[in-house]
Amino acid sequence: MATGFAKYHGLGNDFILLDNRDALAPHLSPEEAVRWCDRHFGIGADGVIFALPGQAGSDYSMRIFNSDGSEPEMCGNGIRCLARFLAALEGLDETASVGKTYRIHTLAGSITPQLAGNGRVAVDMGPPYLLPRQIPTTLAEPETRAIDCPLRVGDREYAVTCVSMGNPHCIIFVPDASAIALEDVGPQIEHHPAFPQRTNVEFVEIVRPDYLKVRVWERGAGPTLACGTGACATVVAGVLNGKCERTCTVELPGGPLAIRWAEDGDGHAFMTGPAERVFAGKYEG
Numbered sequence: 646m647a648t649g650f651a652k653y654h655g656l657g658n659d660f661i662l663l664d665n666r667d668a669l670a671p672h673l674s675p676e677e678a679v680r681w682c683d684r685h686f687g688i689g690a691d692g693v694i695f696a697l698p699g700q701a702g703s704d705y706s707m708r709i710f711n712s713d714g715s716e717p718e719m720c721g722n723g724i725r726c727l728a729r730f731l732a733a734l735e736g737l738d739e740t741a742s743v744g745k746t747y748r749i750h751t752l753a754g755s756i757t758p759q760l761a762g763n764g765r766v767a768v769d770m771g772p773p774y775l776l777p778r779q780i781p782t783t784l785a786e787p788e789t790r791a792i793d794c795p796l797r798v799g800d801r802e803y804a805v806t807c808v809s810m811g812n813p814h815c816i817i818f819v820p821d822a823s824a825i826a827l828e829d830v831g832p833q834i835e836h837h838p839a840f841p842q843r844t845n846v847e848f849v850e851i852v853r854p855d856y857l858k859v860r861v862w863e864r865g866a867g868p869t870l871a872c873g874t875g876a877c878a879t880v881v882a883g884v885l886n887g888k889c890e891r892t893c894t895v896e897l898p899g900g901p902l903a904i905r906w907a908e909d910g911d912g913h914a915f916m917t918g919p920a921e922r923v924f925a926g927k928y929e930g
């Protein structure tokens with residue numbers, strides 16, 4: 646049987662979106678998601694996102710499978726894509742959707758994207774989580790934040806900072822992000838025993854205190870062109886290390902995201918960036 650889908654991307658971090666509003670269980674299994682995401686034998690994507698009915702007072706719920714079939718708690722670029730997908734499903738064109746806000750239930754809690762016009766979406770990403778058990782990591786004592794901790798990988802030692810945006814991130818500041826052998830070191834850190842649920846990895850070059858260049862190795866997806874939760878975690882880690890301002894442009898291989906880590910309230914992170922529909926179709930795989 647053929648299943649309808651739409652393909653979206655946020656700065657080249659690309660997703661297959663499914664209208665799953667009739668059931669709380671995803672219409673695809675993790676194994677099917679792996680096949681759909683295959684860039685040679687399937688549609689090709691970094692993950693599959695399901696638009697599900699709301700729960701706990703939310704408008705909708707989001708679940709996502711990475712391209713390896715694992716299920717992350719949250720996805721920043723993905724939730725911008727989901728907001729535009731939902732607006733399209735509701736029949737709202739670009740003009741009618743400006744200002745529209747959705748409360749989305751995710752495995753990382755309630756996240757609120759707002760359509761901002763010109764294909765852009767602004768997202769209240771919630772607060773970062775900084776205790777080792779929340780990330781999770783074994784790199785620091787239970788009540789201590791994992792900031793600037795030594796991590797041995799093969800014959801090299803990195804100074805890493807760990808931040809959760811609902812999903813785990815390991816942030817490493819380097820003088821030149823383009824010099825990193827991402828395909829070699831990325832998977833070693835993703836699967837390092839210090840991260841019992843694996844981790845996303847960001848190599849960060851501080852160009853200016855308000856402008857950061859980032860290369861990402863994603864848990865369950867490998868090198869991607871952008872990572873929204875990773876960009877937020879990077880700014881949080883930069884502030885905690887005294888290396889950047891709270892409002893930054895984060896330049897990823899696919900383009901820039903605007904990130905702010907608020908000082909007030911619960912210290913939510915805010916992200917603004919594009920989300921684009923690429924095509925829609927029916928898949929028989």
Ligand SMILES: N[C@@H](CCC[C@H](N)C(=O)O)C(=O)O
Pocket residue numbers: 658711716717718719720721722723812813845863864865866869871872873874875
């Ligand atoms: N690309 C995403 C993050 C997707 C989930 C990640 N691979 C994980 O397993 O945590 C983003 O834009 O945040």
